[in-house]
Amino acid sequence: MAKQFNIAICGSARVGKSTLVNALCGKEVAKTSSSLCSATDEMKKYVLNRSCQSVNEAASSIEYSITVWDTPGIESWTIDNVQKHFTKIMLESTPLCMIYCASPGSFARLDQLQWLVETCIKSNIFCALVCTNKYSGGNQQRTQVLNDFHSLLTHYHTMTRDEANIKYYGNVALCTSVNSIIYEDIDIGVRKGVEGINELIFGIITSLKDDKLVAWCYTIAENQLFWSTMRDKVVELFNISRPILEELLQKHGKDIARYLIPLIMKAAFKK
Numbered sequence: 001m002a003k004q005f006n007i008a009i010c011g012s013a014r015v016g017k018s019t020l021v022n023a024l025c026g027k028e029v030a031k032t033s034s035s036l037c038s039a040t041d042e043m044k045k046y047v048l049n050r051s052c053q054s055v056n057e058a059a060s061s062i063e064y065s066i067t068v069w070d071t072p073g074i075e076s077w078t079i080d081n082v083q084k085h086f087t088k089i090m091l092e093s094t095p096l097c098m099i100y101c102a103s104p105g106s107f108a109r110l111d112q113l114q115w116l117v118e119t120c121i122k123s124n125i126f127c128a129l130v131c132t133n134k135y136s137g138g139n140q141q142r143t144q145v146l147n148d149f150h151s152l153l154t155h156y157h158t159m160t161r162d163e164a165n166i167k168y169y170g171n172v173a174l175c176t177s178v179n180s181i182i183y184e185d186i187d188i189g190v191r192k193g194v195e196g197i198n199e200l201i202f203g204i205i206t207s208l209k210d211d212k213l214v215a216w217c218y219t220i221a222e223n224q225l226f227w228s229t230m231r232d233k234v235v236e237l238f239n240i241s242r243p244i245l246e247e248l249l250q251k252h253g254k255d256i257a258r259y260l261i262p263l264i265m266k267a268a269f270k271k
């Protein structure tokens, strides 16, 4: 039977939750919308089934089933709404990670976020608080969102690292800002490329362990850009032998994730 994992994506309406899911997975799994009506008006789930050859026993394979829950963008998230949706996800199985999205200037709902973060930390669910669509508001608004995230998270853990625009709070949480797709404002001649996605994926990799780490790697397995850009960092983090990697690369070609994930698995379970 497949090992089951959940990932919960939460946040207000139209902040860029579905766009972030697609950017992380490296393919279109979630429907997005530029209209003012919510594209995600009910709880959506995307199931990713992966199987991998066990590194130790050549004959057996391990199955992972990861469900990404894209929660509806509720206009005015009441605490009841948040609790109802999140409790439903928790009942299915404990999420390995909760990703909370807020865009600059989006209605700050810190009281509900506090409940969410507290619930996650108590249940050992890693929290990634993300300022999405970072160029959609001014610098000041973006800083405000990040400051709110920071002050909330410091209630639960001191900040332990600040790297590549990501603040880490032990192995319980991180916060950062991203631009999931190209941002363009023709009127003022501004164009910004995708930012922070690879770093966020890598940040979550450094924060998870064991099966949760493997499940996260499978979630983003098809994100070729991540694996090709961040390959060296991943290799360094898990102390993977470069000659072995080169040999596999020659044999199997470009699908880096296919052979790198089993090596990550081996390293993760050895630790």
Ligand SMILES: Nc1nc2c(ncn2[C@@H]2O[C@H](COP(=O)(O)OP(=O)(O)OP(=O)(O)O)[C@@H](O)[C@H]2O)c(=O)[nH]1
Pocket (backbone or CB within 6 Å): 012, 013, 014, 015, 016, 017, 018, 019, 020, 031, 032, 033, 034, 035, 037, 038, 039, 040, 041, 072, 073, 074, 132, 133, 134, 178, 179, 180, 181, 182, 183, 184
């Ligand atoms: N340039 C840019 N646009 C973004 C980004 N994130 C979201 N958008 C745009 O913002 C709009 C809403 O994005 P969605 O991903 O549908 O937002 P959502 O939170 O899933 O919305 P609902 O499901 O309706 O609550 C879309 O037009 C996206 O293209 C981003 O990082 N950069």
Ligand SMILES: [Mg+2]
Pocket (backbone or CB within 6 Å): 017, 018, 019, 031, 032, 039, 040, 070, 073
């Ligand atoms: Mg959506």
